[in-house]
Amino acid sequence: MSAPPTPKDVGAMYDALTDLLSQALGDNIHAGYWQDAQDTSNVAQAADRLTGLVGQRLRTGAGQHVLDVGCGSGRPAVRIAAASGSRVTGITVSGHQLSLARARPEASAPDGMLEFRQADAMRLPFPDASFDAAYAIESLLHMSDQRTALAHLARVLRPGGRLVVADLCLSTVPHGADADDVAAASQVFQVSSIASPDEYRTLLEEAGFKVEEFSDIAPHVRRTYAVVARTMCQAGESIGGELAVQLDGAAASVERFGTLDCIGYALVTAVRP
Numbered sequence: 001m002s003a004p005p006t007p008k009d010v011g012a013m014y015d016a017l018t019d020l021l022s023q024a025l026g027d028n029i030h031a032g033y034w035q036d037a038q039d040t041s042n043v044a045q046a047a048d049r050l051t052g053l054v055g056q057r058l059r060t061g062a063g064q065h066v067l068d069v070g071c072g073s074g075r076p077a078v079r080i081a082a083a084s085g086s087r088v089t090g091i092t093v094s095g096h097q098l099s100l101a102r103a104r105p106e107a108s109a110p111d112g113m114l115e116f117r118q119a120d121a122m123r124l125p126f127p128d129a130s131f132d133a134a135y136a137i138e139s140l141l142h143m144s145d146q147r148t149a150l151a152h153l154a155r156v157l158r159p160g161g162r163l164v165v166a167d168l169c170l171s172t173v174p175h176g177a178d179a180d181d182v183a184a185a186s187q188v189f190q191v192s193s194i195a196s197p198d199e200y201r202t203l204l205e206e207a208g209f210k211v212e213e214f215s216d217i218a219p220h221v222r223r224t225y226a227v228v229a230r231t232m233c234q235a236g237e238s239i240g241g242e243l244a245v246q247l248d249g250a251a252a253s254v255e256r257f258g259t260l261d262c263i264g265y266a267l268v269t270a271v272r273p
Ligand SMILES: C[S@@+](CC[C@H](N)C(=O)[O-])C[C@H]1O[C@@H](n2cnc3c(N)ncnc32)[C@H](O)[C@@H]1O
Pocket: 007, 010, 011, 014, 028, 029, 030, 069, 070, 071, 072, 073, 074, 075, 076, 091, 092, 093, 094, 097, 119, 120, 121, 122, 136, 137, 138, 139, 140, 142, 143
């Protein structure tokens, strides 16, 4: 078994893949949420809808301060700040994502509603009880020490503060070819581990959180994988050469990943008592 990725490895992967993933996912770097099979939303609308679901669960308002753990290129933070009136600080381990996030016009607005920093969630550089709420969209799965990251989150949240996690989860233990597909996709995307629902609950409770709501929304997000795989193939075709072969291989692995029954998607709300 190979060593889990370090924040540096994850940052380097996002430095290389953020433009491609953002292109595939409508300026976001997370899954879309479709209401049902008849939902004709495009991937950008569906991804923004997922951000909206996270934002609603935070229940913050004007004058409050929210931490975005793994902020990508900043679109979710911009949307959550605008919808809630809360100030949002986003952190990422990718220098390229940091530049993209800081280049957003909203990030330099004089109202100071948005701030982006390069920082590691496993060593959060913020004082105790300095945030009213926090959210992590598809970032925990990259972290080699989710226990430490969650302990930091419990530390920087004020009592009563909410944490919302939107992330892949393992609904069942994969075996055989399915396990190989999970391992292949995890290697491409520098995934450290994907927790089961029970593991999420335990991790959160051990960090001092009370789990308020846990939903597996996999049927609503599954379409995302085929969309990303298609964009990777198209990018490969336009580039050609060895990179095209690599992108094709990665796309096939993403597409297969999206068909696996063991892959769930957790939307969790927890409260720091
Ligand atoms: C799949 S992207 C999601 C980006 C963003 N949340 C979104 O939804 O558009 C994963 C994010 O997690 C961040 N991340 C991964 N490991 C991290 C760590 N140890 N500390 C802080 N951020 C991390 C990456 O830098 C990246 O921004």
